[in-house]
């Protein structure tokens with residue numbers, strides 16, 4: 211299909227004139243600009259909601275957590291441990307520079323992959339640069355369920371006696 215200069219020669223039916231081609235290009239550009247503006251406006255108007263895990267959550271009944279159990283809750287960055295004195299919860303965030311620690315079932319140790327700190331299941335520092343034990347979090351009984359509240363720190367010897 212050839213373009214016809216419609217200023218010099220009148221167009222015949224079926225020929226694409228320069229004016230028609232420019233009109234089509236302009237309409238397409240306007241359509242794209244409108245679409246882009248609409249997308250940006252809709253994106254701007256929609257709320258920026260950040261979904262985070264709950265800071266207060268149930269971990270089960272005390273009888274479901276036998277003595278010696280270490281529950282690893284990576285989403286809540288928490289360990290729930292049933293030790294000889296009772297059940298306690300502690301943060302799994304390393305007290306050195308904030309890396310996520312990992313529990314090893316084989317030797318019941320908690321290790322930080324970043325700089326090699328090592329903690330026992332009480333959260334006490336066994337080795338490495340961590341300056342203090344893993345932080346204990348509030349855990350309490352509510353309607354027979356153990357509930358952890360990450361917003362509340364408790365002393366290192368805090369346990370729920372069961």
Ligand code: FES
Pocket residue numbers: 304305306307308309322323324325326327338339340
């Ligand atoms: S952040 Fe855990 S040892 Fe450095």
